[in-house]
Amino acid sequence: MEKAWLTHKGRVREHNEDSVGLFQSDHGVMMAVVADGMGGHQAGDTASRTAIRVMQRELHALSHEMETDRRQTMIQEAVEVANHEIYNMATQKAECKGMGTTMIASILGKNEVVLAHIGDSRAYLLHKDGLYQLTEDHSLVNVLKQHGEISEEEARVHPHRNVIVRAVGTDEEVEADVIVSPWYKEDLLLLCSDGLYNMVSVDQIGKILTSPASLREKAEQLLEKALDAGGTDNISIVLVKNDGIIREKK
Template sequence: MLKAYGKTDKGKVRANNQDSFAINNLSDIALLAVVCDGMGGEKGGNIASRNAVNIITQHIGSNYRDDYDSNSIRNVMLSAVSVANALVYEMAKKDENLAGMGTTLVVCVIKNNMAHIVHAGDSRAYLVKNGELCRMTRDHSVVQLLIENGELTEAEAAVHPKKHYITRALGVGKALDAEYTESEFSEGQMLLICTDGLTNHVAEEIMLQTLLQTNIEDVPQNLVSLANAQGGTDNITAVVLCNR
């Protein structure tokens, strides 16, 4: 049985929460979760993330069918992201108060023991299997490019002055090159999707410990509390999905 639980929090510093998320049962055998982290000012970031979540959720919900194979699921996910990108981009063009707004995103559809993931930016998806935490997404960020080029270590990237500079986001351009990946999602495994308000404050080993030692329904709140205990300088969102 597929279950999902989520929590979002503005943190201890920000006046507003620009993160948004949604969980939606697509059918008896399929589950959708979306997490977005808005950017572009207090008003714009909130609008970008909320609209992206709503559009993606509605598009996939309206077009998904249980007889879809993996390629069809991939296509409907990428189509949903493309539609959301175009609409958020047009909103920003029409209202100068929203100029430059955008949002990261992680979209996950689980069906038939498979996890299908589309992402852009530095929000992440992690798979918990065999007692280990496996990162399923690659940050679309300046520091990630430097890591891949051998110019930075992971530790150096964590404190780099450009660590928040992302290279892909929904709504900032006419088109978005979102990245798709898929993985087996077997019984007993968990998937965590989250914004950088969590990953910047809570080490991966602590996230894993929380996932393994906490009742699944309490995991999102516990992760949010851990991030807040470490300063909570950003909005925090965590959604956990499990296959039982």
Template sequence: MKGQYATDQGRVRNHNEDAGGIFKNNYNQYLSIVADGMGGHQAGDVASQMATSIIEEKWQETDQISKPEEAEMWLKATIEQVNKEIYEKSIKEESCKGMGTTVVTVIHTQDFVTVAHIGDSRCYLKNEAGFSQITEDHSLVNELVRSGQISNEDAEHHPRKNVLLKALGTEEVIYPDIQTVTWETDNMILLCSDGLSNKVSDSELQSFITGDESLVDKVQGLIALANERGGEDNISLVIVHHELLMEEGEKSC
């Protein structure tokens, strides 16, 4: 496996509330994460950094994961703990009142990936069947689309497009969506915040992902495209390519 993480402030925001990375445990297993913070006076970055750092710390301490059930249990317990810590900080500190963050995180093994998410940061999978989004946004517009009240086209321009129905740290108890999918050589995973997915179509994401460029060029090209189209939001993404070995020059945490 090899992977690349990148984040960019964008062209409008005065600071970056996204966080993320690719992290290794003691058994050379990898976990990737993207978190998009919101709320409070510059507290979104506090929430996203808390989520990322707590998950990273716990991942580096974890035992080897060999079964999907183990990965799912680990992600559920870890995200619930992160939610508790962010929620408690938001209650205790006035400057952090109302803060929260999306999170999408993936455990990568040689045979499967396990994905957990809350909010509208996304996970896409490229495999022999094609390229597709495998997470469901926890957003108002996605629920309107799912219930048939608006079309996908309407959703792109809906005035409440950014309204989330779930975010990490905003409620005392919250449960992530978790799934496991088969993961084979030459498959790829893309994680991203909505600063990318709101500016770049799925077909364009697929074109970048399946191109011949290096992972560094892929992530930087996608960030540049989102910025060319306005860059109103922070932009963060992870690409992980299933290869036999992780090349240190390609990994960025």
């Protein structure tokens, strides 16, 4: 699978509390994770890095032969372990009090993607030039939109648009949205923190992803667009293209 990733602190924040992970299981199954930490510098960093580390550790035994339901169970259980570790750190260490993180984690098979999602980081799938959002934000403005209290336009400028209602590590228990999506040869998966999509419209993202540029160039163009629009938050981007080839580790 082709892949590219970037993470940047943006133009306003002093520190980058986002973390990105791209790794393989012991049997060569590809995984990608984006985590957007909160709780201030050090605490936010710690939360997002811990989420990445735990997911890599807990999913090391994934194999290509595993059924979809087993992958779903494993990724949900891995999120629960990450939540437990981060919550314990937040409650036991004064410098970590109040920390947490969003997370979008993916297990990339030959014909499907299994996602675990908490917070407002997102997954998009580009399929035959159509860009589809695979996740629903766990945010206050999304709840208000779903109840018809605000419009899409109002959501973009809402003063509480950064408030999330579900995160990893802020409560003793958490439930991830586990999503299974088919993906085919030439499909492109985008994982990103809100620092991208709050600055760059879906139309602009789609135009860049459907351009003839290389995967790395597309990631760089997305980052440049977000920075040019103000870069008010940390920005993380992961792109993975399905090349139709499964590579076993030896």
